[in-house]
Amino acid sequence: MTLRTVAEHRERVLAVLPTRHRTRRVPLEQAHGLVLAAPATAQEAVPRFDNAAMDGYAVRHADLRVGGVLTVVGEVRAGVAPAFEVAAGQAARIMTGAFLPEGADTVVPFELTDDGRDQVRIDDVPDLGRHIRRAAEDVEVGDLVAESGVVVDALTLAALAATGVADVLVVERPRVAVISTGSELCPPGAPLGAGQIPESNSLMIAGLVEEAGADVVSRTSVPDDPWAVETAVRAAEEAEADLVVLSGGVSAGDYDVVRLSLADRLEFVGVAMSPGRPQGVGLLGDLPVVAVPGNPVAAAVSVEVFVRPAVLTLAGRRETTRPVMSALASQGWTSKGDREQYTAVRLELSENGAWAHPLAPGSHRAGSLAAVEGWAVVPLGTSAVRRGDRVDVLVVR
Amino acid sequence: MTLRTVAEHRERVLAVLPTRHRTRRVPLEQAHGLVLAAPATAQEAVPRFDNAAMDGYAVRHADLRVGGVLTVVGEVRAGVAPAFEVAAGQAARIMTGAFLPEGADTVVPFELTDDGRDQVRIDDVPDLGRHIRRAAEDVEVGDLVAESGVVVDALTLAALAATGVADVLVVERPRVAVISTGSELCPPGAPLGAGQIPESNSLMIAGLVEEAGADVVSRTSVPDDPWAVETAVRAAEEAEADLVVLSGGVSAGDYDVVRLSLADRLEFVGVAMSPGRPQGVGLLGDLPVVAVPGNPVAAAVSVEVFVRPAVLTLAGRRETTRPVMSALASQGWTSKGDREQYTAVRLELSENGAWAHPLAPGSHRAGSLAAVEGWAVVPLGTSAVRRGDRVDVLVVR
Known part of the structure; x- marks a missing residue:
C-alpha cells in the first residue's frame, strides 16, 4: 500500500475546512x-501631543543660562491643556506626560533648578528640545x-x-467536538473491570484543541459500537461543532468501529508516519471530521500534526505551526526509514545549544506524556539517529 | 540616594505575599x-495488564513453526478479560490493547498468518515475547x-x-485587583479632551496577570485624587483580592497620587533599573500591594520583573521565571551603567543562534509594545552594548 506523507494528509485535512471565518x-x-x-x-x-518626559519647567531654550531666572506663569498637569503660552523670559511648571505649552521648546527637570514657584533659577542648561516627547x-x-x-x-x-x-x-472561537472510542475505556474515577483501562484521549484532545484556541462543545467516550459512534457524531452536529475529532477505531481490524461506521463517508488512509499510520478525514455533510488512532502517543502526535493546524486555521491564526528547534540527540535511536518518525523528547538548553533526550519509545506510553517537551521529527529515508546528530524538534511546551 | 537592585526589590515584593495557598x-x-x-x-x-500491541493471535512461542497450524480457541477484544487460557497447540485471536490470555507469551500479527477463524496457519515466526506490551x-x-x-x-x-x-x-487561582491612576487617562472609546490620552495600563496589567494564571477581580482607572485611590483600594479589599497592582503616581512629583496617598503605609523606593526606577510595595492591612510607574513601557517591565513572579508565587507555580535566551545584539545601544536596563527587543532565530533587534527606546512607546518579543537585560556596570555582544533576553512571547 502506498502511504500518504504527513504533509499530504495535513493538506487533505485543511482542505475539508470552511474557507470563511465567523x-x-x-x-x-x-x-x-x-x-x-x-x-x-x-x-x-x-504620543498624542508634544509632552514632558520629566517633571520640570517648560521653557524657551534661548532664554536659558546657568544662574538665570525665569518668571513662572503657570502650571501644566497631566490631563489638561494649558490655557497660556510660554513667552520670552517665562517658564511653566509641567508634570511628566503633560501637554507642552505653546512657545516652550525644552523641559528643564526640577533637579536642574531651585524648584521655585513664582520665579525659577536655572542651575544647568539642557540641550534644545530635551525632555520632550514629540507627538507621533x-x-x-x-x-x-x-x-x-x-x-x-x-x-x-x-x-x-x-x-x-x-x-x-x-x-469567533472554533467549536470542536471530541469523541473517544474504545470498549476498554472507562472515565477517570470509574471502577475498572479486568481488561479495562482509564480513558485519557478525550481529555488530552480536548485540552490540546483548547490550547490551540478552540472551545470544546462536547467531549464523549463511546464503546466500539457503530450506533454509539453515530449518536455521538449527531450530537456534535447538534452542538454546532465546526470540527469533530474522533480517536480510536481507525485501523483495519474487526472491531475498528470508526472505520467500520464511517468508511463509506470518510477516507481512511495510511500515512507514512510513526506512530500514527492509520488516519481518517472527510466531511459528514458540511461537518469536517478528523479521525486519529487511539493509542495515546499516536493520538497526541496526530493531533499535533493534523488537528492543531486545523484548529489554528479555523481560529484565523496567521501562524499555524509550532516553533521548531534544532537540537542534538543525546543518544541514538532507530527509525523505520519508510515513515516520518515522531519521537518524544525532553529538551535541555545549554550554552552550546539544545539537547534532545529521547523518551522510551512505544505508542502506548500514556504515562510518559507528562514529560514530553517536544517531538523530534526523523525524516523519511533516515533509519537511525546517532548520538550528536542534529534533529528538528517541534516544541510543544 | 542609594537604589535597590531589581533582585532586592523582587525579594521585598515576594516577602509581602502570604506563604500559604488556598x-x-x-x-x-x-x-x-x-x-x-x-x-x-x-x-x-x-499498561495496566499485559496486552497485545497488534491485532493478531496470542500464542505459545514454543508451538510456532513456519507452516504450522494452531487451533483457535477464542477471541479477546479490547475491554474484556478472556475466560480461557491458551494451552499447547492453541491460539486466541486478539485485538490491539486486549488482555493477553494466560498461557500465551507472544502475539503473531494477522499479516504473518492465513487469518483463519477455527484454525490458523503460521507463515512467519516472530521472536519470543514480540507484540506484547508488558504491564507497568x-x-x-x-x-x-x-x-x-x-x-x-x-x-x-x-x-x-x-x-x-x-x-x-x-x-485556587490568585485574585488580583488592578488600579491604573492618572488624570490624563480616558477609557478606550471615550472622547479624548486636549491633554488626555487613552488609558492602556489597566488592560495591559490585567492581561499580563491573567497570562500568569490569576483572575482579575477588579480593574479600574482613577484620576490623580487620593480619595479615588482610597476608594479603589477599598473595593479591591471587598473583592477579596490577594494582590493589588497600582500603576502611575509613584514618583516624587506634586501630583504623584499613589505615593502621596499611601506613603505612610507602603514603602516607596528607587530601584536601580531603567525604565522603572520608582516603585512601591507593602501591605495595606493583610493585602499585598505593588505599585509600579505609569509610563507604559516602565509598567510593562515592572510587571514582568516584580508582579509576574508574585502572581506565579501566589498561583503555586514551581517555575516563577521566564525562559532566558542568550542572543546577539544586532546593533548597539547605550545604557546607564548604574541601572539594570530592560531594552525591548524583537528576536530572530537563525542557524547560528538568536539575534536581538532593539526597538526604539523610550518608556512612553506604548504603541511599540505590540512588537516586543523579549526584554534584553543589560546588567549594572555596563554602559554600552555593541553590535554582536551577547545579551540575556527574557522571552515574553
Missing part, C-alpha cells in the same frame, strides 16, 4: 486571547498596530488601547 | 490549566506522574487520566 466586533476589554480578523490601525498617535514619534495615526491573525495578548492590548483602538474585529 | 480538590475534567498543589502519583500502572513497563503504581507546582496542561491531563488519577489537589 467574525464579530468586540470592545477591547473583551478581546484578550482572541484572534484579530482584520488588521488594527492606530486611531490616535503616540512612536506611532502615527493610521499605522498598523497589530496584524490580522494575531492573538490579542496583554502587550497587544496595551498597544491597541494606547493608539485609541476601542474595538476590534475578531474571529 | 487549595481545593477537583475532578480531573476540571483541572485543565490549574496548578497542582501536591504531587500526583499513579493509581494504576501503564511505562508507569508503575505509585510513580510520580506530575510534580506539585506544575500547570495541568493537555499532555499532563493525558498522563494523569491514563494512570488512574481521578481528581487532583489544585491551587
Whole structure:
C-alpha cells in the first residue's frame, strides 16, 4: 500500500475546512486571547501631543543660562491643556506626560533648578528640545498596530488601547467536538473491570484543541459500537461543532468501529508516519471530521500534526505551526526509514545549544506524556539517529 | 540616594505575599490549566495488564513453526478479560490493547498468518515475547506522574487520566485587583479632551496577570485624587483580592497620587533599573500591594520583573521565571551603567543562534509594545552594548 506523507494528509485535512471565518466586533476589554480578523490601525498617535518626559519647567531654550531666572506663569498637569503660552523670559511648571505649552521648546527637570514657584533659577542648561516627547514619534495615526491573525495578548492590548483602538474585529472561537472510542475505556474515577483501562484521549484532545484556541462543545467516550459512534457524531452536529475529532477505531481490524461506521463517508488512509499510520478525514455533510488512532502517543502526535493546524486555521491564526528547534540527540535511536518518525523528547538548553533526550519509545506510553517537551521529527529515508546528530524538534511546551 | 537592585526589590515584593495557598480538590475534567498543589502519583500502572500491541493471535512461542497450524480457541477484544487460557497447540485471536490470555507469551500479527477463524496457519515466526506490551513497563503504581507546582496542561491531563488519577489537589487561582491612576487617562472609546490620552495600563496589567494564571477581580482607572485611590483600594479589599497592582503616581512629583496617598503605609523606593526606577510595595492591612510607574513601557517591565513572579508565587507555580535566551545584539545601544536596563527587543532565530533587534527606546512607546518579543537585560556596570555582544533576553512571547 502506498502511504500518504504527513504533509499530504495535513493538506487533505485543511482542505475539508470552511474557507470563511465567523467574525464579530468586540470592545477591547473583551478581546484578550482572541484572534484579530482584520488588521488594527492606530486611531490616535503616540504620543498624542508634544509632552514632558520629566517633571520640570517648560521653557524657551534661548532664554536659558546657568544662574538665570525665569518668571513662572503657570502650571501644566497631566490631563489638561494649558490655557497660556510660554513667552520670552517665562517658564511653566509641567508634570511628566503633560501637554507642552505653546512657545516652550525644552523641559528643564526640577533637579536642574531651585524648584521655585513664582520665579525659577536655572542651575544647568539642557540641550534644545530635551525632555520632550514629540507627538507621533512612536506611532502615527493610521499605522498598523497589530496584524490580522494575531492573538490579542496583554502587550497587544496595551498597544491597541494606547493608539485609541476601542474595538476590534475578531474571529469567533472554533467549536470542536471530541469523541473517544474504545470498549476498554472507562472515565477517570470509574471502577475498572479486568481488561479495562482509564480513558485519557478525550481529555488530552480536548485540552490540546483548547490550547490551540478552540472551545470544546462536547467531549464523549463511546464503546466500539457503530450506533454509539453515530449518536455521538449527531450530537456534535447538534452542538454546532465546526470540527469533530474522533480517536480510536481507525485501523483495519474487526472491531475498528470508526472505520467500520464511517468508511463509506470518510477516507481512511495510511500515512507514512510513526506512530500514527492509520488516519481518517472527510466531511459528514458540511461537518469536517478528523479521525486519529487511539493509542495515546499516536493520538497526541496526530493531533499535533493534523488537528492543531486545523484548529489554528479555523481560529484565523496567521501562524499555524509550532516553533521548531534544532537540537542534538543525546543518544541514538532507530527509525523505520519508510515513515516520518515522531519521537518524544525532553529538551535541555545549554550554552552550546539544545539537547534532545529521547523518551522510551512505544505508542502506548500514556504515562510518559507528562514529560514530553517536544517531538523530534526523523525524516523519511533516515533509519537511525546517532548520538550528536542534529534533529528538528517541534516544541510543544 | 542609594537604589535597590531589581533582585532586592523582587525579594521585598515576594516577602509581602502570604506563604500559604488556598487549595481545593477537583475532578480531573476540571483541572485543565490549574496548578497542582501536591504531587500526583499513579493509581494504576501503564499498561495496566499485559496486552497485545497488534491485532493478531496470542500464542505459545514454543508451538510456532513456519507452516504450522494452531487451533483457535477464542477471541479477546479490547475491554474484556478472556475466560480461557491458551494451552499447547492453541491460539486466541486478539485485538490491539486486549488482555493477553494466560498461557500465551507472544502475539503473531494477522499479516504473518492465513487469518483463519477455527484454525490458523503460521507463515512467519516472530521472536519470543514480540507484540506484547508488558504491564507497568511505562508507569508503575505509585510513580510520580506530575510534580506539585506544575500547570495541568493537555499532555499532563493525558498522563494523569491514563494512570488512574481521578481528581487532583489544585491551587485556587490568585485574585488580583488592578488600579491604573492618572488624570490624563480616558477609557478606550471615550472622547479624548486636549491633554488626555487613552488609558492602556489597566488592560495591559490585567492581561499580563491573567497570562500568569490569576483572575482579575477588579480593574479600574482613577484620576490623580487620593480619595479615588482610597476608594479603589477599598473595593479591591471587598473583592477579596490577594494582590493589588497600582500603576502611575509613584514618583516624587506634586501630583504623584499613589505615593502621596499611601506613603505612610507602603514603602516607596528607587530601584536601580531603567525604565522603572520608582516603585512601591507593602501591605495595606493583610493585602499585598505593588505599585509600579505609569509610563507604559516602565509598567510593562515592572510587571514582568516584580508582579509576574508574585502572581506565579501566589498561583503555586514551581517555575516563577521566564525562559532566558542568550542572543546577539544586532546593533548597539547605550545604557546607564548604574541601572539594570530592560531594552525591548524583537528576536530572530537563525542557524547560528538568536539575534536581538532593539526597538526604539523610550518608556512612553506604548504603541511599540505590540512588537516586543523579549526584554534584553543589560546588567549594572555596563554602559554600552555593541553590535554582536551577547545579551540575556527574557522571552515574553
